[in-house]
Amino acid sequence: MVDPFRERVAVITGGGSGIGAGLARAFAARGARLVLADIDEEALAATSDELAAAGARVLTVPTDVRDRAAVRALADRAFAECGAVHLLCNNAGVATFGPIVRASDADWDFTLGVNLLGVVHGVQAFVPRMIEQGEGGHVVNTASMAGLVGMAMLGIYCTSKFGVVGLSEALHLELAPHGIGVSVLCPGLVETRIGENTRKLHPELRGAEPDPGDAPAIRPTVVLTPDDVAARVVEAIERGWLYVITHPEQWDMLRRRAARIERACREQLGTETAPSTPAPG
Ligand SMILES: NC(=O)c1ccc[n+]([C@@H]2O[C@H](COP(=O)([O-])OP(=O)(O)OC[C@H]3O[C@@H](n4cnc5c(N)ncnc54)[C@H](O)[C@@H]3O)[C@@H](O)[C@H]2O)c1
Secondary structure: OOOOOOOOEEEEEOOOOHHHHHHHHHHHHOOOEEEEEEOOHHHHHHHHHHHHHOOOOEEEEEOOOOOHHHHHHHHHHHHHHHOOOOEEEEOOOOOOOEOHHHOOHHHHHHHHHHHHHHHHHHHHHHHHHHHHHOOOEEEEEEOOHHHOOOOOOEHHHHHHHHHHHHHHHHHHHHHHHHOEEEEEEEOOOEOOOHHHHHHHHOOOOHHHOOOHHHOOOOOOOOOEOHHHHHHHHHHHHHHOOOEEEOOOHHHHHHHHHHHHHHHHHHHHHOHHHOOOOOOOO
């Protein structure tokens, strides 16, 4: 079996910091060549220097993932300079908080532009070429726990991340015949500077400065590091996992959501139509 990392080319958006930089360290440690893209050129340079000092081969491409043409140009550079792309991590993201009714047009456009369209642009620019090159590979889309369970005060963020989960589930089915795996990363709280980075990018965002009462309804019991999360992603790529679940407290939240949907089916469809066997797949 082909080693998914050794001498393979990995493109990581949002690779300048946080989880993206963690993925870069983990993939480089396994022998991958890196293409890092980020809107923050300083962060990109600092991460790239750190990786190169440790012996990694890194190409950096400043990119705004909201811009479809810029992401196509990123793909052009990656394929031209590295000859192929095997791992695509659509990871760049921002975090916005606050009640949906108070969100401005800019809040919606900014958050959906980065978190959802950024992933769409990555898929559009890279996946057809990955299929064409015929060497298999893997796509990792970063969603969030907020892409699997709706949460108050995280409405826009949830909307963007649910979109990423839906896209990833569909892509997983469509790319299987091409030998390209798909994983969707759904972490709880990770120790990064996402709040600070988001405010720096768009200080005018209404949701960027939440009222004290607007704190998201997450009660994390565990805060992981980007390296913890990256280790789980490496395992997901090796084992072909679709959902990458990282935090123990997530299990209970997911069970409660599944139970609410199950209850709705029972109440609305009647028990006589209930499936007698466990759900497939
Ligand atoms: N930190 C958490 O608790 C957490 C939890 C769940 C999911 N996530 C997701 O993980 C991903 C990475 O976030 P992180 O926590 O590492 O935050 P981070 O701020 O450390 O990293 C995100 C990176 O994306 C970059 N970025 C932002 N907008 C961009 C754009 N338009 N084009 C290109 N790059 C852009 C930023 O400059 C930054 O370097 C995001 O998609 C985020 O939603 C984070």
